[in-house]
Amino acid sequence: MRPSETTITAAVGGAAGTAAPPARRVTGLLPDHDAIAEWRRLRERLAHADRPATAAALVALAGGIRRTVISTITGAGLGHTGGDLSVTDILTTLYGAVLRVDPANPDWPDRDRLILSKGHCSVALYTTLATCGFFSAEQLSTFAAPMSPLNGHPSRRAVPGIETSTGPLGHGLPVGVGVAVGLALRKSAARTVVVLGDGELQEGSNWEAAMTAGHRRLSSLTAVVDRNGLQQGARTSATNDLEPLADKWRAFGWEAVEVDGHDHLALLDAVTAPHGAGRPRCVIARTVKGRGVSFMEDRVEWHHKVPDAEQARLALEELR
């Protein structure tokens, strides 16, 4: 697709009279057709693969994404390493085997929508999107650099594949509910998946949206909670406890299942099983913050700590 199709200049500030307000995405990021072809081959292969082969392919994909997360954050000197590593297997499973998206046509009206509500884990998402070919993986080295489209938090206006700008917590689920309501009104079969952090469930807006989704019986909506048990400053249980978490979702009219959030097949089953009678589903994915790097695992200080050169070397070695 030519950039002009999704690009017009946002003419604002002092614009008057005939000037239109800004409407569309402004981006320098173009689809990477080689990456898209490779991703499509993977999807094709997994559509017919047995379970061990599926697991092996997703493990390999996740390993590559984790390594890129480490090198990207180290290079930029900025990032949320722990959460990026806890959410990686969730994103890998969704983009590797579930979501019907078209990286060459990111605004395809009947695409499945993924919203990463925990927007601070943008590097994991950017890396996954680049793996699918939404843009070239070379762009990842610009993460957080001056004028890069790859901001610390994902912006819909700058990055193809981003459905809504996130960063402030508690925003993704209401938007996901709106998407699911809208797709149903449009008679689209597309599904909506919102990936939430566990700490952000302390934001009340999530529960407003959960109530609406339950009330409206949004069976095309899935929430996946990256339940790593840590928030910025301490354990969620020590800060403002979320348990019994699954019961909370059920009380709001959702189905809730708990799975190992690093077991790709378990995640795959949990997000693809048919929803029961008109209910949205919450998948509570039990994860480990910093997963895959021994000295980061389940350690609160790695929420947004950046590895130094030696730590990055050790991390990459462990992730090999």
Next chain:
Amino acid sequence: MILEQTHDCRDAFAEELVRLARADDRIVAVCNDSVGSSKLTGFAKEFPDRLINVGIAEQDMVGIGAGLANAGLVPFVCGAATFLTARALEQIKADVAYSLANVKLCGMSPGLSYGALGPTHHSTEDLSWLRAIADLPVVVPADPAQTRAAIQWAAEMVGPVFLRIGRFPVPDVSPQGGAAFTYGRATRLREGVDATIVATGTLVSRALEAAELLAEHGVQARVVNMSTISPLDREEIMAAARQTGAIVTAEEAVPTGGLGAAVAEVVLETRPVPMRLLGPRTFAPTGGTEFLLEHFGLTADGIARSALEVLGLDHA
């Protein structure tokens, strides 16, 4: 005077929305248990599936609006202006403006129109905090014709907007013929050379009355209806400063950050002239809207008096 018949702009909003929705099935309405006060009863009757009432949950409401836009619909998100803008301000910033979502935010019953219900229900800060958000047009229609034209423009245009839909009865102020509303353009309702009154919404008709009072004092006041607060019609402001040399602004909102501040910024940057910025600057005491408008000097008399002051004629 000019005020034979007055209108609640919400009625024009509701009629126009239904009319547009008949022709465009992407148009949906979202509200926060405000079907009645947002005047959506007719819409609900005709398009029951296209009214999404989320209950008393404004953050959810605005997020859902952004999601509906993502799904290809054109949501008009309606709620009492103060709850819509204050409770959901971060959603307006991040989900709507920063995400460039095609959401039409409709702040109903703004300003002092809830009268004796008190400052918790007054929406007097909305212009200030929404004007501070980039890429979010802020539109304040002054009468039914402007309301209809602004709704129509909003429905056709792809992108976010905030529309402030008045409840306090106002007379027709738009000139016959021509476009009642042009995005980003002020409407000059009365020519004058001695001073300019820049008003918005409810205050426009009062500005016109003030100009008549001023004419009795031999002061020829220009009257400008500033129906787009952001982006502001800078040329019209610069012309007012250059050609009339004095400006009074009047709005049903705090001038600290609202229309008054917006106009003052342009004047200060281009051609400083004496100004008076009229609007409530404190939480309102108890009283009906008409009483409160008087209390804050937002009447023809109050505006005229300020114009005389700014011209140094108040002791004449």
